[in-house]
Structures are given as structure tokens and as C-alpha cells.
Amino acid sequence: MRSPHAHARIRGIDAGAARAVPGVVAVLTGDDMGADGIGPMRPLWIIRSQDGRPMAEAARFALARDVVRHVGEPVAAVIAEGCTQAMDAAECVRLDAEVLPAAVDLRAAQADGAPQLHADAPGNVCFRFVRGDEPSVRAALASAHCVIALELVNNRVAGAAIEPRAVLAYPEATGKLTLYSTTQVPHHIRRLVTEQLGMAESALRVVAPDVGGGFGYKGKLYPEEAVVVWAARRLRRPVRWAATRAESFLADNQGRDHLTHAELALDADGHFLALRVRTCANLGAYVSTFGAAIPSAIYTSLLAGVYRTPAIFVESIGIFTNTAPTDAYRGAGRPEACYVLERLADRAAGELGIDRVEIRRRNLIPAIAMPYRTPIGPIYDCGDFPKVFARALALADYGNFELRRAAAVRRGRLRGIGMACYVESSGVAPSRLAGALGARAGFFETAFIRVEPDGSVRAALGTHNHGQGHATTLAQILATRLGIPEQQIEIVEGDTDLVPYGTGTFGSRTIAVGGSALERAAQKIIAKGRLIAAHMLEAAASDVEFARGWFVVSGTDRRVSFAAVAGAAHTPHNFPLETVEPGWADQAAYDPPSFAFSNGAHLCEVDIDHETGGIEVIGYWAVDDVGTVINPVIVHGQIHGGVGQGIGQALLERCTYDSDGQPVTGSFMDYGLPRAADLPGFLTECDESQPCTHNPLGAKGAGEAGAIAAPAAVVSAALDALAPLGVADLDMPLTSEQVWSRIRSTPNR
Numbered sequence: 001m002r003s004p005h006a007h008a009r010i011r012g013i014d015a016g017a018a019r020a021v022p023g024v025v026a027v028l029t030g031d032d033m034g035a036d037g038i039g040p041m042r043p044l045w046i047i048r049s050q051d052g053r054p055m056a057e058a059a060r061f062a063l064a065r066d067v068v069r070h071v072g073e074p075v076a077a078v079i080a081e082g083c084t085q086a087m088d089a090a091e092c093v094r095l096d097a098e099v100l101p102a103a104v105d106l107r108a109a110q111a112d113g114a115p116q117l118h119a120d121a122p123g124n125v126c127f128r129f130v131r132g133d134e135p136s137v138r139a140a141l142a143s144a145h146c147v148i149a150l151e152l153v154n155n156r157v158a159g160a161a162i163e164p165r166a167v168l169a170y171p172e173a174t175g176k177l178t179l180y181s182t183t184q185v186p187h188h189i190r191r192l193v194t195e196q197l198g199m200a201e202s203a204l205r206v207v208a209p210d211v212g213g214g215f216g217y218k219g220k221l222y223p224e225e226a227v228v229v230w231a232a233r234r235l236r237r238p239v240r241w242a243a244t245r246a247e248s249f250l251a252d253n254q255g256r257d258h259l260t261h262a263e264l265a266l267d268a269d270g271h272f273l274a275l276r277v278r279t280c281a282n283l284g285a286y287v288s289t290f291g292a293a294i295p296s297a298i299y300t301s302l303l304a305g306v307y308r309t310p311a312i313f314v315e316s317i318g319i320f321t322n323t324a325p326t327d328a329y330r331g332a333g334r335p336e337a338c339y340v341l342e343r344l345a346d347r348a349a350g351e352l353g354i355d356r357v358e359i360r361r362r363n364l365i366p367a368i369a370m371p372y373r374t375p376i377g378p379i380y381d382c383g384d385f386p387k388v389f390a391r392a393l394a395l396a397d398y399g400n401f402e403l404r405r406a407a408a409v410r411r412g413r414l415r416g417i418g419m420a421c422y423v424e425s426s427g428v429a430p431s432r433l434a435g436a437l438g439a440r441a442g443f444f445e446t447a448f449i450r451v452e453p454d455g456s457v458r459a460a461l462g463t464h465n466h467g468q469g470h471a472t473t474l475a476q477i478l479a480t481r482l483g484i485p486e487q488q489i490e491i492v493e494g495d496t497d498l499v500p501y502g503t504g505t506f507g508s509r510t511i512a513v514g515g516s517a518l519e520r521a522a523q524k525i526i527a528k529g530r531l532i533a534a535h536m537l538e539a540a541a542s543d544v545e546f547a548r549g550w551f552v553v554s555g556t557d558r559r560v561s562f563a564a565v566a567g568a569a570h571t572p573h574n575f576p577l578e579t580v581e582p583g584w585a586d587q588a589a590y591d592p593p594s595f596a597f598s599n600g601a602h603l604c605e606v607d608i609d610h611e612t613g614g615i616e617v618i619g620y621w622a623v624d625d626v627g628t629v630i631n632p633v634i635v636h637g638q639i640h641g642g643v644g645q646g647i648g649q650a651l652l653e654r655c656t657y658d659s660d661g662q663p664v665t666g667s668f669m670d671y672g673l674p675r676a677a678d679l680p681g682f683l684t685e686c687d688e689s690q691p692c693t694h695n696p697l698g699a700k701g702a703g704e705a706g707a708i709a710a711p712a713a714v715v716s717a718a719l720d721a722l723a724p725l726g727v728a729d730l731d732m733p734l735t736s737e738q739v740w741s742r743i744r745s746t747p748n749r
Helices: 030-035 083-090 134-143 186-197 223-235 245-251 294-301 334-352 356-363 385-395 398-410 431-436 470-482 510-537 562-570 632-651 705-725 736-745
Strands: 008-014 024-029 076-080 094-099 125-132 146-154 166-171 177-181 204-207 239-242 258-266 272-284 311-320 413-426 445-451 457-461 489-492 544-547 550-553 559-561 585-590 596-609 615-625 682-686
Touching (some): 024 223, 134 258, 146 334, 258 334, 272 334, 294 311, 334 356, 334 705, 385 615, 385 682, 413 705, 457 470, 510 544, 510 550, 510 559, 559 562
Parallel strands (some): 272 311, 615 682
Antiparallel strands (some): 146 258, 258 272, 596 615
């Protein structure tokens, strides 16, 4: 039973009628959880404010205690023999509540006299995070030839994966509990749930089976996981919960939701001199798992983008509102940063009378400058941004665009072309840096490899597959290194009892971090194989080489196959046991020394119907440097999917609340997702000329690339189409209603 109020004080919960419904086993509340000593949900990332104080963490309980702070917050858990019985009984639970004023809008939540959500967060401020050199930026803005200022909205969006979340807890006869959860991060969930329930981590097994899409929002802790495990332990029975789509819109973490004021200082030739950004980020009612880190540590680190800007200062303010919590959604801070920079670049080009391509060319960081330390901290190890941008322009036939525009005008259409260049920090690592910025978790990955007696291989990793094709790509890495067919390789993920400890899958990290751990483990397997082969071949291990599945004595034709070595490893009849142990297995961990920085350039071409305001995406071209590409089909599929989600944010998607905090977009009747007909054919390329210099695969992240660049590219194209009418600014999503209204209100229409 979920709160119907955005903000209310709980006076009482009457569950008598619910308990009388046939089939009901129990009705549990926050008071019951408190009586059992169940603690609050804690975030995994604690941000410190400018003055060094930790953020206002604001206690959040799996079932509300005393106060509810957003519509959809769980108030009571009704457990019955069947789903229909439980749902019927939940409708019988009566919440006696004193309704309180709600703070819904970011601006209103910061106003004098605004309703306060948490006593330890005065002014509804969770944190004030700053980065950069404020005095240098202030001086540059004061002396610049031109200062471009923009007010930007990055709209709130829903993850809306193909399958909603589901959780099942099962008490074993041994006293151990097994939790099945559609999560991207099994080990994080095990830690956070046992922390709440006061259990040893070893007492809980977490299994993440096939998951129908994740997009970041399924990589976080939710109330239902603790509630279901606690109820199963309390009742000594299996307990299951599965979200309806309506529940997902009410209670799942949402993404983005920024208000930003940005200023860019330039000289007379269009060179960037300084950037000042102030962003208010809507955290929702509580701080989710990584909810505070996305608009602070992650977003601010990318505001240099691909450009040389000598001085940058960023302030990010996390604000509590009576809405569903926000957290990572595909791109997680990087799309927001890209949007700020690319909107500023377009506006600066217009103000200075410089072509939009040319102003970017003048400011791109050249390849010769690598490694490049940005003014706000990160060091880009490699990248050829001008080359990637030039290739994207060629792919889009940018030179002939005006001919296409003229043809569209003759047909009564407004045509525009837009562009966006981005850089992405993929991997969400290293652990030491994340720890310094407030993370309560490590960000390494571990891989374990076991070679069976017949030469087949089983690899277990702490990553998680929820649609990215890990069983294919990770097997390809091993097949290449070990020289065996992919069909002989099994990849195991998603079970805390069967795989080594790992961080999970999010932030475009699986290949760059997990794949690197697998590469290291494979090298250990090969090293032991050389010892065994040397014994079999009566040679020194230093003389044995390995290639394409064979161990060969250098300079001879004496060799032994991978499968033969596997057999010998498990039948050690005459092994030198003092130097070589029987069996063939090993594991390795990888904690990268830095982020892997992907980059790319995307162009988008749109037509706008003058009479209806409808926007049609005519073409989309992308060139992405994601380092070494293991499987091109999977990488291009990932980029296509991200572009589709980015187009959705730009044109259709927005989570909306009314002034009382009631969700207006509570179903797919109200919340618009792009359909196949809304998307063009994508033409994408990958540039592999700049592999990552500090991981063994040379890999960078690919999964979020499309979602990072697409919103900025689409909006850039739409504003280019509308420029002849004098429309210079629009907020996402660019719905046909908004565009039509703006066209009708312009004197040039």
C-alpha cells in the first residue's frame, strides 16, 4: 500500500479490514520494521559540501515511519497467498494522515517559506558541491569580449525498461536466505539489504536472473528488496513482489531533472576563455544509492567536455522535493554536461557570427595535447577529437546540407541540422578516486576462470548482463586469449554465491573494467598452462610459448594443445607437485588507475512541420571513439539504443507532477516513449585509433554514448530549423504542442 499523498504526517494505519481479507497472511508496517530493529536505507555515495560538511543524508525507511514524502512511498506491505488477494487487501488498508504542504518544483522548494522535507536539510538543500577555480573564472568573465548566458532545463525522465522490477526472497532450510532481484548490482544489494536487516552478508545469497533492461535505475537499492527479505525471514515462507507498470511510474528512480544557469566567456575570435555553471539538481524525496553523486561528482567532472577552456567553475546544489527519488539513468550526468556545453557552443556561434562547426573546431582539444588535464581535474589519456568530428561531418554530408534545406523549404518544411560533441568518463572508477569523493564502495571487478578436464572453460564475473550481450563479448575475449572456440566457454554472472565479488554493471564499465579483470585472469591461466606444458614437453617453462591454443617449445615443432594440458592438469600422475598444483583455475581483480574516456561527435537532421509543430528526425550520424571494439554488432546496437533514448528525451519524455505532488505521467498513455516510426535509420561508425592507454584491452565505454550526445544534437537541429523564425530557445521535450505554440507566437511565421 503506497502513499496517496506527496507529503503527510502519519497519524495511524488501520489494517484490520485488510487482515480479514481471505488469503491474507500478514500486513506489515514501518512500526513492525522498527520493532524488529530494521535500520534505514543508506546511500552508497556521501557527497561533501563546499564547507566540508557531509550532505544531509535524510533517513529513509523501506516502509514509511512518521512521515511520507512522495506519492508512491511504501506505507504497508500486504502479504497474501495470491497476488489478487494481496492487491484487494492493500486497498483496504486505511492511512490516517495529516496532509502537509508539498515542495514539488525545484524553484519553489528553495523559496523562502517553502515546505521543509527533512529537519537536517534546511532550505531543502542536501549539498552544495563546487569544483574549479572561481576567482579565475570571475576575472575572465569580467574581461571577456563576449559572455553567453543560458538558462537550461534538463527534463526528468523515467527508465521504463521493457520489464518492471521484481523481487523474490526464499528462506533455505539452513537458515540462509536467497533473494532473487532484477538488479544490475547483486553484491551491492546483498551488502545494503543485510546492512538494513542486521544480518551477516554470508547469510544472504543474491541472484540476479535475466533482467529485461536496466538503464541504471535497476542498479540501485529499493525498499521492496529489504521488505521482501525481512518478510520471508519473519514468516519463514517465500515472498514475492512484482511491480505493475503503474507502480514503476510512481516509485522507480527517475533521471535528470536539472535547472542550470551557464555562462561562457569568449574572445573576439570565438575561443573559449572561461565557463561558470550553477546547477540545481532535483534529488526527489530521499537520496538514492548514487543519487547525490550523479549531479555532483560525476556531472561536474565532465563540464570541460572536448574543449579547451582555461578556467571552469561549477556549483551543483542537490535539492529535496516531494517527488520520486532521482538517480542514474543511462548516461548519468554525462548527457546533462554535454547538453550545457553544446547549447552554449551553438548560442556563442550565433552571437559572434561564426559557423557552428568552426567555433567547435577552434576550441577542440587537439590530439597532440594528450594526455590532457582539464581545469576541473580529470586527465584524458588519449583521443583525437578533431578527427572524430571531421569524420562525423563527412558521414552526414554536412557540406551539402544547405541544398537539402532549400529542397525542404520548397516542400513547406523547416529543416535544421544539429551537432553535439561529447566526452564520457566510463567505468566509474578507480576506487581510490571514488572513495575520496565520498563513495562507500569499491569499483573494482574480479574474474575467476576454471578450465575443466576436457578443455572447456567456465568464467565467473561480478558484472551483470541485462541485455548487453556479455555472454558473447566476454567469451570472445577468452576465446581470443586461450585459442579455443567460444562454444566451449561458459560465462556466469549474477549470483553472489557463484561469482567472485564484483561491483556490477553500470556506467559503461563491463568491458573496460570487468573485461580487463578477465584478461588478467586469462594471463594467469596461460602462465600456469606453460608450467604444465613444460613438464609434459620436458622443457623449461621459459622456453614454452603459447599461441592460438597451443603450447610450443620455442624453435621446435614440439607442442601440446590447450585441451591436452587441461587433461594433464586434472590427472597429475607424475606432476612435480612441489612446484605445480593439480587443477587449472585462477582469478584476478582489476581496479583501473583512471576512468576510460570515450568521446564522439553526433549530427542530427530534422524536418519541422510549420502547421503542426511536429518534428521528424530525417537522419542521424554518429562517430564514437570507444577504444577497442570487441564485437561491432553489439557496440553499434548499444549506440543505436542510446540514441533512441536520447531522441526520446529530446522530443517526447517528461515526468510531470502537479502542484500537490501528484504524478501526471503515470502510464504510457501520459508518458511518451519513442516508437519505431519516430526513429530514423542510424549511420554509426567507431574510431579505434585511440585505444585506452591504461587498461589491458584498450577498451572504453560504449553503452551510454548515444544517450549522451543525442539530446543536444536533436535540440541543436530543431533550433537551427526554427532560427529563421527567430526562435532561439526551447526546453526539452520539444513536443509538437510546444513547437507549434512558439511558431505561432513569432512575428516571422
